[in-house]
Amino acid sequence: xxxxxxxxxxxxxxxxxxxxxxxxxxxxxxxxxxxxxxxxxxxxxxxxxxxxxxxxxxxxxxxxxxxxxxxxxxxxxxxxxxxxxxxxxxxxxxxxxxxxxxxxxxxxxxxxxxxxxxxxxxxxxxxxxxxxxxxxxxxxxxxxxxxxxxxxxxxxxxxxxxxxxxxxxxxxxxxxxxxxxxxxxxxxxxxxxxxxxxxxxxxxxxxxxxxxxxxxxxxxxxxxxxxxxxxxxxxxxxxxxxxxxxxxxxxxxxxxxxxxxxxxxxxxxxxxxxxxxxxxxxxxxxxxxxxxxxxxxxxxxxxxxxxxxxxxxxxxxxxxxxxxxxxxxxxxxxxxxxxxxxxxxxxxxxxxxxxxxxxxxxxxxxxxxxxxxxxxxxxxxxxxxxxxxxxxxxxxxxxxxxxxxxxxxxxxxxxxxxxxxxxxxxxxxxxxxxxxxxxxxxxxxxxxxxx
Numbered sequence: 001x002x003x004x005x006x007x008x009x010x011x012x013x014x015x016x017x018x019x020x021x022x023x024x025x026x027x028x029x030x031x032x033x034x035x036x037x038x039x040x041x042x043x044x045x046x047x048x049x050x051x052x053x054x055x056x057x058x059x060x061x062x063x064x065x066x067x068x069x070x071x072x073x074x075x076x077x078x079x080x081x082x083x084x085x086x087x088x089x090x091x092x093x094x095x096x097x098x099x100x101x102x103x104x105x106x107x108x109x110x111x112x113x114x115x116x117x118x119x120x121x122x123x124x125x126x127x128x129x130x131x132x133x134x135x136x137x138x139x140x141x142x143x144x145x146x147x148x149x150x151x152x153x154x155x156x157x158x159x160x161x162x163x164x165x166x167x168x169x170x171x172x173x174x175x176x177x178x179x180x181x182x183x184x185x186x187x188x189x190x191x192x193x194x195x196x197x198x199x200x201x202x203x204x205x206x207x208x209x210x211x212x213x214x215x216x217x218x219x220x221x222x223x224x225x226x227x228x229x230x231x232x233x234x235x236x237x238x239x240x241x242x243x244x245x246x247x248x249x250x251x252x253x254x255x256x257x258x259x260x261x262x263x264x265x266x267x268x269x270x271x272x273x274x275x276x277x278x279x280x281x282x283x284x285x286x287x288x289x290x291x292x293x294x295x296x297x298x299x300x301x302x303x304x305x306x307x308x309x310x311x312x313x314x315x316x317x318x319x320x321x322x323x324x325x326x327x328x329x330x331x332x333x334x335x336x337x338x339x340x341x342x343x344x345x346x347x348x349x350x351x352x353x354x355x356x357x358x359x360x361x362x363x364x365x366x367x368x369x370x371x372x373x374x375x376x377x378x379x380x381x382x383x384x385x386x387x388x389x390x391x392x393x394x395x396x397x398x399x400x401x402x403x404x405x406x407x408x409x410x411x412x413x414x415x416x417x418x419x420x421x422x423x424x425x426x427x428x429x430x431x432x433x434x435x436x437x438x439x440x441x442x443x444x445x446x447x448x449x450x451x
């Protein structure tokens with residue numbers, strides 16, 4: 001089959017764009033049916049943390065398949081789910097020991113907000129229903145998760161169908177041009193949460209949700225350290241729940257099992273997915289503090305559920321993935337390899353004036369293209385650099401992930417997030433291909449090329 005002219009398809013997703021037919025995937029590489037090799041520089045959509053085709057995970061899946069692939073949770077408990085819940089709880093902050101399995105990140109966030117609301121009702125705080133989130137942000141594709149999402153291109157068509165939740169500015173301090181210190185900037189952004197709680201009425205605010213390190217909507221955004229401490233204090237002050245969306249950051253991606261660990265955050269609820277099962281099966285989890293779960297169960301139970309929650313095959317795969325992360329010390333590798341990759345990206349920034357910022361931590365990294373590094377003015381949106389650089393890299397066998405940074409309509413950032421098993425050879429290949437792709441981009445549009 002020729003991947004350049006694929007046959008008609010009954011499938012449809014976001015657009016009419018076609019891609020080559022996948023043949024196989026191993027480690028950090030994917031091959032199409034024509035034999036072309038691609039380095040998975042974004043781990044899919046920041047999913048495949050342990051790499052493709054891990055034999056220990058596949059063996060665990062085959063073993064479970066021989067036993068049972070499905071057992072409905074109202075009819076049976078199953079050992080893989082119990083073992084995965086135990087291991088997950090062991091990796092959480094103290095007290096976050098209640099685990100609810102789902103099939104993906106949107107379901108994890110949806111579960112978190114529904115649990116939060118039921119906690120409020122069960123504890124006599126029924127007037128609390130508003131969940132404050134950030135803008136830009138992305139929390140999922142279901143209507144509940146979209147109501148938290150601050151990304152107009154994704155939310156606008158569905159606004160009449162939803163009750164949009166209050167938003168505060170994401171802490172994009174790298175765009176600020178002021179005389180404040182990093183600490184002062186972090187506090188400034190954190191105080192917008194306190195202001196919003198007062199504006200909305202503290203008695204109506206239930207929770208605050210955020211990604212500790214930004215995902216696709218902000219491109220691996222890391223706030224100043226002071227931001228995290230103050231956010232936790234504000235949530236405590238008003239008695240609101242802190243929900244961390246660790247769908248992209250969890251399972252070691254940032255150099256800690258949870259990104260929350262970088263700042264010693266102790267949330268009430270955490271949403272996990274993506275790297276949690278590393279793409280081997282659809283799987284995610286909501287992990288909640290026992291003080292949130294117990295009142296809900298005592299009041300009659302959690303009014304929520306999914307057919308595949310706690311699926312034994314999915315949980316067997318997830319358990320094997322977490323064991324592999326531990327066995328191969330991948331959290332530590334994400335920290336060290338990520339630091340090396342970040343230095344290389346900063347080297348590209350020195351050579352290409354069009355790169356205005358490099359950010360992130362561990363192997364959750366991104367860079368942003370700008371027209372003017374001093375003012376951080378974005379490139380003209382008509383250029384659609386977020387599309388063209390991805391295509392230049394793809395032609396050269398490197399997969400990267402892009403999104404528009406400024407309101408979803410302009411600005412261009414690129415996620416560089418290879419699997420946690422990547423080594424120095426893979427990093428060198430990524431950087432060399434990025435350099436070639438950037439050179440092609442700046443030449444095509446007459447952008448400053450540096451040296």
